[in-house]
Amino acid sequence: xxxxxxxxxxxxxxxxxAPSGKGRHLGIALTVITAAQLMVVLDGTIVNIAMxxxxxxxxxxxxxxxxxxxxxxxxxxxxxxLGGRLGDLFGRRKVFMTGVLVFAGASFLGGIAQxxxxxxxxxxxxxxxxxxxxxxxxxxxTTTFPAGPxxxxxxGVYAAMSGAGAAVGLILGGALTEIDWRWTxxxxxxxxxLVAFLAPRFLPESARGTGRIDVPGAILGTGGLVSLVYGxxxxxxxxxxxxxxxxxxxxxxxxxVAFVLVEMRSTHALMPIRILADRTRGTSFAxxxxxxxxxxxxxxxxxxxxxxxxxxSPLKSGFAFLPFSFGIVVAAQIASTLMTRVDPRxxxxxxxxxxxxxxxGFAQLDVDSSYATALLPWITVLAVGMGLTFVPMTLTATxxxxxxxxxxxxxxxxxxxxVGGALGLATLSTVFANGAKDKGAELGAALQAKAASGALxxxxxxxxxxxxxxxxQTFGSGHAYLxxxxxxxxxxxxxxxxxxxxxxSLSTEGHENVHLA
Numbered sequence: 207x208x209x210x211x212x213x214x215x216x217x218x219x220x221x222x223x224a225p226s227g228k229g230r231h232l233g234i235a236l237t238v239i240t241a242a243q244l245m246v247v248l249d250g251t252i253v254n255i256a257m258x259x260x261x262x263x264x265x266x267x268x269x270x271x272x273x274x275x276x277x278x279x280x281x282x283x284x285x286x287x288l289g290g291r292l293g294d295l296f297g298r299r300k301v302f303m304t305g306v307l308v309f310a311g312a313s314f315l316g317g318i319a320q321x322x323x324x325x326x327x328x329x330x331x332x333x334x335x336x337x338x339x340x341x342x343x344x345x346x347x348t349t350t351f352p353a354g355p356x357x358x359x360x361x362g363v364y365a366a367m368s369g370a371g372a373a374v375g376l377i378l379g380g381a382l383t384e385i386d387w388r389w390t391x392x393x394x395x396x397x398x399x400l401v402a403f404l405a406p407r408f409l410p411e412s413a414r415g416t417g418r419i420d421v422p423g424a425i426l427g428t429g430g431l432v433s434l435v436y437g438x439x440x441x442x443x444x445x446x447x448x449x450x451x452x453x454x455x456x457x458x459x460x461x462x463v464a465f466v467l468v469e470m471r472s473t474h475a476l477m478p479i480r481i482l483a484d485r486t487r488g489t490s491f492a493x494x495x496x497x498x499x500x501x502x503x504x505x506x507x508x509x510x511x512x513x514x515x516x517x518x519s520p521l522k523s524g525f526a527f528l529p530f531s532f533g534i535v536v537a538a539q540i541a542s543t544l545m546t547r548v549d550p551r552x553x554x555x556x557x558x559x560x561x562x563x564x565x566x567g568f569a570q571l572d573v574d575s576s577y578a579t580a581l582l583p584w585i586t587v588l589a590v591g592m593g594l595t596f597v598p599m600t601l602t603a604t605x606x607x608x609x610x611x612x613x614x615x616x617x618x619x620x621x622x623x624x625v626g627g628a629l630g631l632a633t634l635s636t637v638f639a640n641g642a643k644d645k646g647a648e649l650g651a652a653l654q655a656k657a658a659s660g661a662l663x664x665x666x667x668x669x670x671x672x673x674x675x676x677x678x679q680t681f682g683s684g685h686a687y688l689x690x691x692x693x694x695x696x697x698x699x700x701x702x703x704x705x706x707x708x709x710x711s712l713s714t715e716g717h718e719n720v721h722l723a
């Protein structure tokens with residue numbers, strides 16, 4: 207990465223006239239963009255709560271059930287770079303609308319699925335739609351909203367939707383599953399159709415790019431990401447040493463190395479190396495990779511703890527995350543306001559420190575902890591930290607990018623979060639499993655000795671075994687939270703050490719100041 211700390215000027219977007227000759231209504235434009243992003247992010251968690259019902263209804267085996275999540279993750283993570291570049295070449299609004307419609311259509315197919323194969327195919331198609339819509343949504347913000355307060359507020363809303371979407375998905379998933387799991391799919395259809403209807407009326411179209419699709423780069427980049435995400439996902443469910451995990455991880459890394467070499471020589475690169483060469487963007491991508499890894503795993507382990515240890519129902523578990531949604535939305539708006547007066551380093555630096563503190567707080571949970579006193583405070587601290595982190599990092603990851611590259615820059619940011627989530631879950635699942643195994647063996651040995659003496663009835667033995675399982679789970683989760691907190695601290699060090707762009711640079715990109723309607 208280069209050592210420069212100044213963000214290069216952004217190319218002014220093509221002055222395309224808004225549809226029907228009217229001025230663009232920025233407030234509605236932002237609503238359209240963030241509604242699509244929220245729909246995509248929601249899908250990462252909304253289906254999780256419905257999994258037991260899907261398993262029963264469609265006859266999934268326990269081993270195959272994970273593919274309901276994996277099919278979506280592979281398509282989404284693997285095609286993000288291609289989706290971003292297609293937006294740059296063929297028009298971001300057009301690709302955005304295509305992605306939203308594909309996502310909505312795939313959701314309808316998933317809702318009416320009668321077999322395993324039909325549902326898995328629909329989930330993969332949803333991932334393709336998300337890979338087209340998500341990077342172009344972020345690129346539309348950077349090219350629709352002028353630099354300064356207007357773009358900062360827009361990024362604040364976008365980051366809040368991205369961060370809170372997972373928690374909202376748990377709430378919505380719990381509520382819809384109590385009606386019918388198929389509504390976790392059907393809910394996307396009216397949202398997608400409404401977004402596609404409003405997009406051409408309130409979003410400007412970008413000028414078509416002059417390049418062409420980088421076919422070798424698309425094959426290597428997509429293949430490498432799919433292989434890497436699959437390997438990381440398999441490591442979480444199988445092991446790091448299994449033949450499948452090692453083979454796919456090695457193949458993924460090899461293809462990505464080849465991808466970089468091809469891109470360095472390509473005149474129509476799928477991912478121009480200049481996107482990564484800037485110090486500010488490189489730092490932002492690295493931190494979002496780390497923070498995304500920790501947060502994705504947090505939702506997974508905390509969701510299990512709330513349901514299995516505290517005994518909450520799916521709907522009540524979803525509402526337990528509601529303070530996270532509120533906290534991240536409020537903090538994101540505070541961060542977007544501060545961005546005009548405070549350098550991103552200090553906002554994100556403080557945010558990552560708070561987020562790490564929240565993770566360390568979760569590490570203190572035990573089987574007798576209460577939600578109000580032991581869980582809620584740390585959920586709030588983590589939410590505020592994430593909100594303060596996401597807004598500056600999203601802005602600095604896309605600032606200074608030439609207009610023709612804004613789609614692929616947004617795709618790289620989304621890819622970092624997606625790969626980070628898979629990496630975090632795989633890594634921290636291993637930490638969790640080892641910790642739970644050791645604690646279970648320790649407590650189990652003591653119980654076995656007591657049972658051998660005849661001091662326990664069968665009912666007491668069964669109850670004690672259940673309690674040991676909960677204690678082992680909580681202990682393993684605690685270890686995972688400690689590692690997650692340490693990961694975020696590394697992200698904090700990177701932020702303070704390398705993110706030295708000034709806030710003035712993010713507000714002076716040659717546009718006049720406008721306010722959201």
